[in-house]
Amino acid sequence: MIYAIGDIHGQIEMLDHALDLITQDGGPDADIVFLGDYTDRGLNSCAVIDRLIDGKASGKNWRFIKGNHDRMFTNFVTMGKQHDPLIAPGLNYLNPRIGGTNAIASYGVTGEPIFAAHTRGELEILLHFQTDQGALTPDQLQQETAKAVPAAHVDFVNNLPLWIETDDLIFVHAGIRPGVAMADQDPEDLLWIREGFLEDTTDHGKLIVHGHTALDAPTHFGNRIDLDAGAGRGGALIPAVFDGRECHILTDNGRVPLTPA
Incomplete structure (x- = not known):
């Protein structure tokens, strides 16, 4: 299993709550991918980056992607x-x-x-x-x-990759340019894309897991999942767990399946 957390935007309390939910579900050694946008808007960008750096330094199985912010x-x-x-x-x-x-x-x-x-x-x-x-x-x-x-x-931010790939999933901040191999993707698209990606319904071979475009709640679009629930704009930070392409979001009451809308 692999867990994912969307755009944090300086919300340290939300981040700690999301990490607690993941620990309750998958234990202290859970494999977590963070989708970027750790800074800006919220009041605690410094504390968020400290938490991420400290977690990795302590041996947590955490991986990070760079966001446009x-x-x-x-x-x-x-x-x-x-x-x-x-x-x-x-x-x-x-x-x-x-x-x-x-x-x-x-x-x-x-x-x-x-x-x-x-x-x-x-x-x-x-x-x-x-x-x-x-x-x-x-x-x-x-x-x-x-x-x-x-x-x-x-240094932490500057050295982050723009995507992480598994057998079933591609984790990226904003999205991808459809039809373009990952090795040939424009970094600007990986950080910023909306037009040309959000409306595309073709299968990308692997499920794309991204943030960047804030919604009211994590949403499954069939070929992609958007985990940005608007933490930077008064919304929530809702972690997800993946078993292959199967996805659940984590709540205070346990797992909830996330299926295509």
Whole structure:
């Protein structure tokens, strides 16, 4: 059996509850795949990454995939990168909809981003970051954030793979480009894809298990399962267990079968 946890988005209490459910079902040595998006939006990105690093270091059978938010996080920490070209309409990493301000706040860098006036579709540019000690320029903010975020956290994220494959399953953050071999997939698709994947109903050979696109609950679409239940947007974090292609979600009352809608 193999367990999976979808997008966490800084929700440490939800993560701990999901891990407790898995331990109750599969024991302390359960094989768990985490589907990425550990950071942003929620209030405890730092604690989430600490928990994941500590679990792996203690010998847990845990494996991790990189999400698009995780890459945005390290790009901001290391380079001060404010945008990703695949975010429309030009939202800044520190915009509340993206959640970067909460991520860096969990490391002690707190304040309010002040953006230049812009129209929809234009890049949202950070003018300064207002803190209790005064305003930081974008460069100063990046320098403060780089000092606050442990190098181990950056290294953890930067070294994560983009997919994990078993005999029956492919675990990936966003999805795949249908008809393209995994070795030939565009990394941007693995991190960001929606159009061209979500509406596709063809069998991919293996069941695709992903997050990235928030739904009200984990959903089985026949050829794929979306485990993002919106933890980063006020929803839930619901773990799943797989025996081959057969899937159950874990609840406080035990397993519930997850079958094609």
